[in-house]
Each structure stands twice: as structure tokens, then as C-alpha cells.
Amino acid sequence: MLQLPFIRENKEAVLTGLHKRHFANAEATIDQVLTLDQQRRDTQRELDDTLAQSNAKAGQIGALMKAGDKAAADAAKAETAELKVRSKDLGETLRQIEIDLQAVLVTIPNIPHSSVPEGRSADDNEVVLENGEKPSLYEGAQPHWELIKKYDIIDFELGVKISGAGFPVYKGKGARIQRALINFFLDEALKAGYLEVQPPIVVNEDSGFGTGQLPDKEGQMYYVTEDKLYLIPTAEVPITNLYRDVILPEGQLPIKNVGYTPCFRREAGSWGAHVRGLNRLHQFDKVEIVRIEKPEKSYAALEEMSLHVQGLLQKLELPYRVLRLCGGDMGFTSALTYDMEVWSAAQQRWLEVSSVSNFETYQANRLKLRSKLEGKMQLMHTLNGSALALPRILASILENNQTPEGVRIPNVLVPYCGFEMID
RNA sequence: AGAGAGAUGGCAGAGUGGUCGAUUGCGUCGGUCUUGAAAACCGAAGACUGUAACAGGUCCGGGGGUUCGAAUCCCUCUCUCUCUGCCA
Numbered sequence: 001m002l003q004l005p006f007i008r009e010n011k012e013a014v015l016t017g018l019h020k021r022h023f024a025n026a027e028a029t030i031d032q033v034l035t036l037d038q039q040r041r042d043t044q045r046e047l048d049d050t051l052a053q054s055n056a057k058a059g060q061i062g063a064l065m066k067a068g069d070k071a072a073a074d075a076a077k078a079e080t081a082e083l084k085v086r087s088k089d090l091g092e093t094l095r096q097i098e099i100d101l102q103a104v105l106v107t108i109p110n111i112p113h114s115s116v117p118e119g120r121s122a123d124d125n126e127v128v129l130e131n132g133e134k135p136s137l138y139e140g141a142q143p144h145w146e147l148i149k150k151y152d153i154i155d156f157e158l159g160v161k162i163s164g165a166g167f168p169v170y171k172g173k174g175a176r177i178q179r180a181l182i183n184f185f186l187d188e189a190l191k192a193g194y195l196e197v198q199p200p201i202v203v204n205e206d207s208g209f210g211t212g213q214l215p216d217k218e219g220q221m222y223y224v225t226e227d228k229l230y231l232i233p234t235a236e237v238p239i240t241n242l243y244r245d246v247i248l249p250e251g252q253l254p255i256k257n258v259g260y261t262p263c264f265r266r267e268a269g270s271w272g273a274h275v276r277g278l279n280r281l282h283q284f285d286k287v288e289i290v291r292i293e294k295p296e297k298s299y300a301a302l303e304e305m306s307l308h309v310q311g312l313l314q315k316l317e318l319p320y321r322v323l324r325l326c327g328g329d330m331g332f333t334s335a336l337t338y339d340m341e342v343w344s345a346a347q348q349r350w351l352e353v354s355s356v357s358n359f360e361t362y363q364a365n366r367l368k369l370r371s372k373l374e375g376k377m378q379l380m381h382t383l384n385g386s387a388l389a390l391p392r393i394l395a396s397i398l399e400n401n402q403t404p405e406g407v408r409i410p411n412v413l414v415p416y417c418g419f420e421m422i423d
Numbered sequence: 424a425g426a427g428a429g430a431u432g433g434c435a436g437a438g439u440g441g442u443c444g445a446u447u448g449c450g451u452c453g454g455u456c457u458u459g460a461a462a463a464c465c466g467a468a469g470a471c472u473g474u475a476a477c478a479g480g481u482c483c484g485g486g487g488g489u490u491c492g493a494a495u496c497c498c499u500c501u502c503u504c505u506c507u508g509c510c511a
Contacts, residue, residue: 044473048480055480058492062441065491077491084491247470249433249451377470 001105001365003379004037017111020327022120029104036101043097047090054083106215110362112327113299113336119326125339126326131310132319134343135400143346144398145277147407148174151422154278166267166282173422177397177409178285180416181390182260185287185312189258189387192308194289197259199238202229207241210367212333212359222264231264235288236384243292244367248380253371254301255292258387260285278391279351286389291382294373295361298381299336302358305385306338309354312388315412318396319343321350335360338385342392346399351392356385398422 007014011030018026057080064073117126148154153174159167170178186196208214208230213221222231232238239257248255263286289308293301306322313320325337334357341350361379364370369380401408406423414420 041473044480048473051481052479054491059442061491065441073491080491247433 001362002108002111003361003365004033004105007033008037014111018108020112020116020118021109021330022328023109029108033101033104033108036097036104040094040097040101043090043094047087047094050083050087050090054080054087057083109332110335110359112330113358113360115324116330116336117324117326120328121326122329124326125329126324128322128324128338130319130321131314132317132343134319135345137345137399137402138404140404141346141399141402143277144344144395147398147402148277151407153177153422156277164282166280168278168281173417173419176419177394177413177417177422178390180413180418181388181393182285182287184413184416185387186258186260188312188315189287189289189308192256194256194258197239197242197257199235199242199259199261201232201238201261201264202227203232203237203241204229207237207244210241210244211237211363212366213237216332219268220266222266232261233265234263234384234386235259235261235286236290239288239290240363240382240384241367243369243382246367246369247377248292248369248371250371250373253292253294253380254297255290257290258287259290260287262286263389278395281391284389284391287387288384289387290384292364292369293381293383294371295378295381298358298360298383301381301383302336302338302356305356305383305387306340309340309356309385309387313340313342313353316393316397316410317412318393318400318410320353331355331357333357333359333362335362340386340388342396344392344396344399346402351396353392353396354386354388356383358383 002014007030011034014030015026018030023029057076061073061076061080064070064076117124119125142150151173153170153172155169155171156165158169159165162169190196202224205214205228208221213230213233217233221233223229224231230237238261239259242257243255262283264283265281267280267282289305291301291305310320310322320340320342323339323341325334325339330337337355337357339352340354340356341352343349344351359382361381363382364379367382369382370377371380372378397410398407401410406421409417409420409422
């Protein structure tokens with residue numbers, strides 16, 4: 001959520017940012033916010049004055065009672081009636097204005113960073129760099145959904161039986177390579193100075209709101225009605241929310257956390273072409289890195305996270321590219337996002353495996369995540385990134401490393417897997 | 424799941440209607456002392472809102488009520504703890 005004073009003082013910059021996102025009705029929305037804000041402050045002021053008068057009267061009455069002057073006290077009491085009615089009315093008005101204001105504010109996305117390219121869709125994203133060599137496959141090479149059948153390492157039909165489509169069952173070397181990847185990713189993050197955490201994988205509504213999944217992406221999360229809990233779509237939610245309503249001592253910054261969790265996504269309406277096999281699932285595994293930074297350091301941190309993710313891909317010997325998402329393709333809460341995509345040799349296309357974002361104060365404002373720096377209370381910057389999401393990594397390892405004899409495991413994973421080939 | 428107890432400032436823990444934003448202890452920060460530290464002593468310190476700055480207003484789990492006045496009384500919700508039950 002954007003900060004009200006920021007909108008008030010930077011109206012033009014906010015509008016420019018919203019236009020970059022192709023946010024509809026930017027002018028009308030911002031005008032509405034500013035009008036409501038003015039109303040809010042006027043009403044607040046009037047209410048405060050009324051309450052101040054009431055407080056003064058109550059004090060007087062107390063003093064009169066103490067002095068034993070009952071008649072004067074009763075007279076003063078009579079005078080408070082009108083104040084009482086007025087403060088009640090004003091209070092209700094104020095509350096309604098605040099509700100209305102909040103309702104508009106939550107519909108406004110974050111303002112893109114100046115480096116975010118113009119554009120409407122994924123086609124307009126900027127390719128920052130490309131790294132690694134795309135392998136040329138032998139005659140008869142297959143996409144990963146054929147390979148997993150051939151080697152019997154993932155069973156989708158079995159998953160359908162016990163849960164439904166998009167819930168695969170990993171078996172044998174398929175299960176073991178999952179475990180290997182998770183451990184590899186966690187170990188690499190630990191080496192980079194992250195603290196490992198294991199958060200809950202269901203969260204309450206406050207947490208969903210804190211990181212911006214609610215109310216924006218309500219329909220994308222599985223919901224446990226009985227207990228009013230959401231299954232997490234990403235570890236970003238529980239890990240970032242560890243710091244909700246927290247005032248961090250300056251010495252604790254920056255916070256660097258890493259966590260492995262399963263992730264659950266309903267993916268309502270997004271099924272269709274390009275979703276075969278591991279390309280899109282309802283449940284998948286991911287190792288997530290989360291950082292909380294002082295504002296002036298957040299962009300350096302973002303670059304560092306990008307390099308960390310790239311390092312993982314290099315160690316896995318996967319050809320990848322880095323995209324800077326354009327205004328129209330960025331997530332609701334993000335100010336700047338890098339997507340990392342790996343090359344899927346058999347599908348002949350790029351697959352997103354990581355998304356690294358700086359949210360600046362957008363999440364922190366909802367979370368009330370602050371720190372007192374140089375005597376001033378201020379919102380911190382939150383960042384996160386996948387490091388990494390497993391399914392598409394596995395897909396590209398299978399496809400890129402396939403040989404007529406089997407699939408070669410990347411060297412760095414062999415100690416984790418305990419085998420060199422899937423055959 | 425059943426019964427009971429509770430929710431107060433970073434933590435612990437007082438406060439049952441009128442200068443209570445709140446006693447006290449620990450912790451934190453500053454100072455005195457010390458070569459330095461510890462101890463001791465002295466002092467400082469909540470958050471939000473609001474203002475040009477003051478002032479003012481709000482906050483004792485959330486919401487509602489009683490009252491001129493609520494941390495304190497009433498209702499309600501949520502959560503936590505203890506015991507019993509169940510269980511990886």
C-alpha cells in the first residue's frame with residue numbers, strides 16, 4: 001500500500017507510475033484518494049476539538065465533585081450532552097471515511113522503479129542478459145513429460161487419483177532429486193548468509209493482507225473455510241509476515257531469511273496451452289529468500305539476490321536469461337522485478353524459475369514493519385526471490401541433459417542425489 | 424473436544440471509576456566514577472494521528488455498551504495458558 005503523505009506530496013510521480021502500469025482510471029482514483037484524505041483530516045480535526053472540550057469538562061466536573069459542589073457539577077454535566085452527540089457523529093463519519101479511503105488505497109498498485117521499462121505485456125519485458133549455451137539435442141530427444149514416464153520418476157495419474165490434476169507424485173529418483181535440489185538451494189543460501197526458517201504453510205487473513213495477496217489475489221489461494229486459513233502460494237507470505245507489526249532495532253538489519261516450503265496455487269483460469277507436465281502445478285516446492293533492508297540499501301540487495309539466483313543456475317549448468325519486467329507485467333506489489341528463465345531445450349522455450357522483487361515500502365506499510373533510523377521511525381524495504389522453484393528446474397534438467405543412455409545429473413547435485421544418471 | 428484462568432509499554436508485573444500514557448523490577452540508552460569495564464549512583468526513553476511548529480486527539484487483545492469521566496464496570500469476539508481427553 002502506498003503511503004498517504006507520499007501520494008499527497010508526489011501526485012504527479014504517482015500518476016506517472018500508474019500510467020506505466022497501465023492502471024485504469026489513475027487520475028480519478030488518485031483524486032478520490034486526495035479528496036477522502038482531506039475529508040478525513042478535516043473531520044479528524046473537528047472530532048479532536050470536540051473531544052478536547054469534553055475532556056476539559058470532565059476534568060472540571062471531577063474537580064467540582066471533589067470540592068463537594070454537587071450543584072455546579074450537575075450543571076456542568078448538562079453541558080456535556082451536546083458534545084457527546086457531536087463526537088459520536090463525527091466519530092462515525094470519520095470511520096466511514098477511513099473505510100472508504102482504505103478501500104481505494106488497496107486497489108492501487110506499487111509505483112514502478114524508474115528503471116522499469118515501458119510496456120503492456122510479457123512481450124515488452126527487457127532482456128537484461130543471457131547466459132550459458134543452449135544444448136542441441138540428439139535425434140529423438142523428448143520433452144520432460146515423456147521422460148518422466150520413460151524413467152518412471154513422476155506419476156501425474158496417481159496424483160489425480162489422490163488429489164487431482166496438478167498434484168504430481170514423485171517417485172524413486174524423482175523424489176530424491178527433489179530432495180537434493182531443496183538441500184542444494186538451502187545450503188547455497190546459508191553460504192550466502194541467510195538464516196534458515198521453517199514457517200507454517202497455512203496463514204491467516206492478516207498475513208495474506210500484509211504481503212498483498214489479499215485482497216488482490218483472493219481467488220488464487222486455497223482456503224480452509226473451517227479455520228479461515230489460506231494455503232500459502234509462496235513462502236514469501238509467512239516469512240515476510242514474521243516481521244509484521246515489528247519495529248526492528250537498527251542493529252538487526254538487514255534481515256536475510258531463507259525457507260523451503262511447498263507452495264499451493266489454484267491457478268484458476270490459467271490452464272491451457274504450455275501447461276503440460278511440470279510447467280504449471282497446483283502444488284510445488286520452492287526455496288525462497290526474503291530480505292528486509294534499509295531503504296538506501298534495497299536496490300543493492302536486489303542486485304545481490306539476482307546474482308545469487310544466477311549463481312545457482314550457473315552451478316546447475318542451465319542456460320538462462322534475466323528479464324526486467326515491464327510496467328504492464330509486474331506484480332501488484334512490486335517496484336522492480338527480475339524474472340529468471342531457464343531454457344527448456346525440448347520445448348524450445350524459456351521457463352520462469354525465479355522472480356526477484358523489491359517491494360520498497362509497499363508491503364512494509366501494510367505490515368507496519370519499521371525501524372528507527374537516526375531517530376526517525378521509518379518503513380523498511382522488503383524483498384524476496386525464488387531461489388529456486390523446483391518443477392521447471394527439474395523439467396529443464398531432464399530435457400537439457402538427456403542422452404540416449406539417460407539423464408545426466410549436474411555435477412553439483414551428484415553428492416546431494418547419490419546418483420549420476422536417471423536411467 | 425470439555426473445564427477453568429488470563430490478555431497492560433522490549434520483557435516481567437502492579438493498577439477495580441476522576442491529573443493513569445499508566446507504580447515497580449529487569450533490559451536499553453546517556454552521564455558520573457574508573458586506565459578500561461563491572462558495580463554503584465544520577466538521568467533519558469512508547470506508538471499512531473495531527474500542526475509550519477506548538478497545541479490537541481487516539482492507543483492498556485478486537486468490537487460494542489454504561490458514565491460527565493473507563494486500563495478499571497457490563498456484553499461480545501478472538502487469542503493464550505493450565506488441567507482433562509486425544510494424538511505425530
